Amino acid sequence: MKYAGMHNQVFNQVVITVPGTGATKTVLQPQGGQAGDLTAQEVADIIKRRAATRVISNRAALECANFILDHKGGDSAGEALGGIQWNGHAIYHKTRNKPTVAQGCSVFFCDPGTGYAKIVAVANHIGARPETYRLDWVASDFKQDGWKAGRSITL
Secondary structure (H helix, E strand, O other): OEOEEEEOOEEEEEEEEOOOOOOEEEEEEEEOOEEEEOOHHHHHHHHHHHOOOOOOOHHHHHHHHHHHHHOOOOOOOOOEEEEEEEOOEEEEEEEEOOOOOOOOEEEEEEOOOOOEOEEEEEEEEEEOOOOEEEEEEEOOOOOOOOOOOOOEEEO
Protein backbone atom coordinates (compact mmCIF):
# COMPACT_ATOMS: atom_id res chain seq x y z
CA MET A 1 0.00 0.00 0.00
CA LYS A 2 0.95 3.63 -0.16
CA TYR A 3 0.67 6.42 2.37
CA ALA A 4 -0.34 9.90 1.24
CA GLY A 5 0.80 13.09 2.91
CA MET A 6 3.03 16.10 2.61
CA HIS A 7 6.73 15.86 1.68
CA ASN A 8 9.26 18.23 3.21
CA GLN A 9 6.69 19.73 5.53
CA VAL A 10 7.98 22.39 7.90
CA PHE A 11 6.22 23.34 11.13
CA ASN A 12 6.37 26.95 12.27
CA GLN A 13 5.58 28.16 15.78
CA VAL A 14 2.80 30.72 15.62
CA VAL A 15 1.30 32.72 18.47
CA ILE A 16 -2.49 32.93 18.17
CA THR A 17 -5.14 34.75 20.17
CA VAL A 18 -7.87 32.52 21.57
CA PRO A 19 -11.23 33.90 20.37
CA GLY A 20 -13.40 35.40 23.08
CA THR A 21 -10.71 35.33 25.77
CA GLY A 22 -7.90 37.48 24.49
CA ALA A 23 -5.44 34.87 25.81
CA THR A 24 -2.58 33.82 23.56
CA LYS A 25 -1.00 30.43 22.97
CA THR A 26 1.73 29.03 20.77
CA VAL A 27 0.79 26.37 18.22
CA LEU A 28 2.61 24.52 15.44
CA GLN A 29 1.26 25.16 11.97
CA PRO A 30 2.36 23.18 8.92
CA GLN A 31 3.89 25.32 6.20
CA GLY A 32 4.74 24.30 2.66
CA GLY A 33 5.49 20.83 1.46
CA GLN A 34 4.30 18.86 -1.55
CA ALA A 35 1.39 16.44 -1.59
CA GLY A 36 2.28 12.93 -2.68
CA ASP A 37 3.15 9.38 -1.70
CA LEU A 38 5.36 9.36 1.38
CA THR A 39 8.62 7.48 1.87
CA ALA A 40 9.10 4.98 4.69
CA GLN A 41 11.06 7.56 6.70
CA GLU A 42 8.29 10.13 6.31
CA VAL A 43 5.70 7.59 7.53
CA ALA A 44 8.02 6.66 10.43
CA ASP A 45 8.22 10.35 11.38
CA ILE A 46 4.40 10.54 11.45
CA ILE A 47 4.26 7.46 13.70
CA LYS A 48 6.82 8.98 16.07
CA ARG A 49 4.97 12.32 16.25
CA ARG A 50 1.73 10.55 17.16
CA ALA A 51 3.39 9.02 20.24
CA ALA A 52 3.81 12.46 21.78
CA THR A 53 4.21 11.25 25.37
CA ARG A 54 7.19 8.92 24.77
CA VAL A 55 10.08 8.33 22.38
CA ILE A 56 9.76 5.64 19.72
CA SER A 57 13.11 4.63 18.25
CA ASN A 58 13.55 5.47 14.58
CA ARG A 59 14.51 1.85 13.94
CA ALA A 60 11.20 0.55 15.36
CA ALA A 61 9.08 3.22 13.63
CA LEU A 62 10.85 2.64 10.32
CA GLU A 63 10.23 -1.12 10.46
CA CYS A 64 6.54 -0.49 11.15
CA ALA A 65 6.40 2.04 8.29
CA ASN A 66 8.04 -0.40 5.87
CA PHE A 67 5.54 -3.09 6.91
CA ILE A 68 2.66 -0.74 6.05
CA LEU A 69 4.16 0.25 2.69
CA ASP A 70 4.93 -3.40 1.81
CA HIS A 71 1.46 -4.62 2.85
CA LYS A 72 -0.70 -5.93 0.01
CA GLY A 73 -3.80 -4.15 1.29
CA GLY A 74 -7.36 -5.27 0.81
CA ASP A 75 -9.47 -6.86 3.51
CA SER A 76 -8.29 -10.41 2.75
CA ALA A 77 -4.55 -9.75 3.19
CA GLY A 78 -2.77 -11.57 5.99
CA GLU A 79 -2.29 -10.63 9.65
CA ALA A 80 -5.68 -8.99 10.22
CA LEU A 81 -6.84 -8.65 13.82
CA GLY A 82 -9.97 -10.78 14.15
CA GLY A 83 -13.15 -8.74 14.41
CA ILE A 84 -11.52 -5.30 14.70
CA GLN A 85 -12.49 -2.99 11.85
CA TRP A 86 -12.59 0.63 10.76
CA ASN A 87 -15.69 1.42 8.69
CA GLY A 88 -15.96 -2.25 7.70
CA HIS A 89 -12.28 -2.64 6.76
CA ALA A 90 -9.98 -5.12 8.53
CA ILE A 91 -7.37 -3.70 10.92
CA TYR A 92 -3.77 -4.96 10.68
CA HIS A 93 -0.89 -4.36 13.02
CA LYS A 94 2.88 -4.51 13.28
CA THR A 95 4.99 -4.42 16.44
CA ARG A 96 8.71 -3.78 16.69
CA ASN A 97 10.22 -3.58 20.18
CA LYS A 98 13.85 -2.91 19.28
CA PRO A 99 16.20 -1.60 20.52
CA THR A 100 14.12 -1.60 23.75
CA VAL A 101 10.52 -2.33 24.68
CA ALA A 102 10.15 1.22 26.06
CA GLN A 103 11.10 2.66 22.65
CA GLY A 104 9.06 0.08 20.73
CA CYS A 105 6.35 0.70 18.21
CA SER A 106 3.02 -0.94 17.49
CA VAL A 107 0.98 0.50 14.67
CA PHE A 108 -2.60 -0.43 13.75
CA PHE A 109 -3.79 0.38 10.23
CA CYS A 110 -6.23 -0.54 7.47
CA ASP A 111 -6.76 -0.24 3.73
CA PRO A 112 -9.92 1.87 3.41
CA GLY A 113 -10.32 0.72 -0.20
CA THR A 114 -8.20 3.46 -1.75
CA GLY A 115 -4.85 1.64 -1.89
CA TYR A 116 -3.57 4.12 0.68
CA ALA A 117 -3.09 3.02 4.29
CA LYS A 118 -4.92 4.69 7.15
CA ILE A 119 -3.21 4.52 10.55
CA VAL A 120 -5.88 4.20 13.24
CA ALA A 121 -3.68 3.80 16.36
CA VAL A 122 -0.08 3.93 17.62
CA ALA A 123 0.84 2.00 20.77
CA ASN A 124 3.51 0.26 22.79
CA HIS A 125 3.37 -3.54 23.14
CA ILE A 126 3.65 -4.00 26.89
CA GLY A 127 2.67 -7.64 27.49
CA ALA A 128 2.34 -11.03 25.89
CA ARG A 129 -0.16 -13.82 26.52
CA PRO A 130 -2.52 -12.07 26.43
CA GLU A 131 -1.21 -9.47 24.00
CA THR A 132 -1.45 -6.08 25.70
CA TYR A 133 -0.80 -2.62 24.27
CA ARG A 134 -0.65 0.86 25.81
CA LEU A 135 -2.26 3.27 23.33
CA ASP A 136 -0.32 6.46 22.56
CA TRP A 137 -2.69 7.83 19.94
CA VAL A 138 -6.02 6.79 18.41
CA ALA A 139 -7.59 8.35 15.31
CA SER A 140 -10.65 10.42 16.21
CA ASP A 141 -12.80 8.49 13.73
CA PHE A 142 -11.79 5.03 15.05
CA LYS A 143 -14.66 4.01 17.31
CA GLN A 144 -13.50 0.63 18.64
CA ASP A 145 -14.71 0.08 22.23
CA GLY A 146 -12.03 0.85 24.80
CA TRP A 147 -9.53 2.27 22.30
CA LYS A 148 -8.56 5.64 23.79
CA ALA A 149 -5.13 7.27 24.06
CA GLY A 150 -3.54 6.54 27.43
CA ARG A 151 -5.47 3.30 27.95
CA SER A 152 -4.30 -0.29 27.70
CA ILE A 153 -6.03 -2.83 25.48
CA THR A 154 -5.79 -6.61 25.37
CA LEU A 155 -6.23 -8.55 22.15
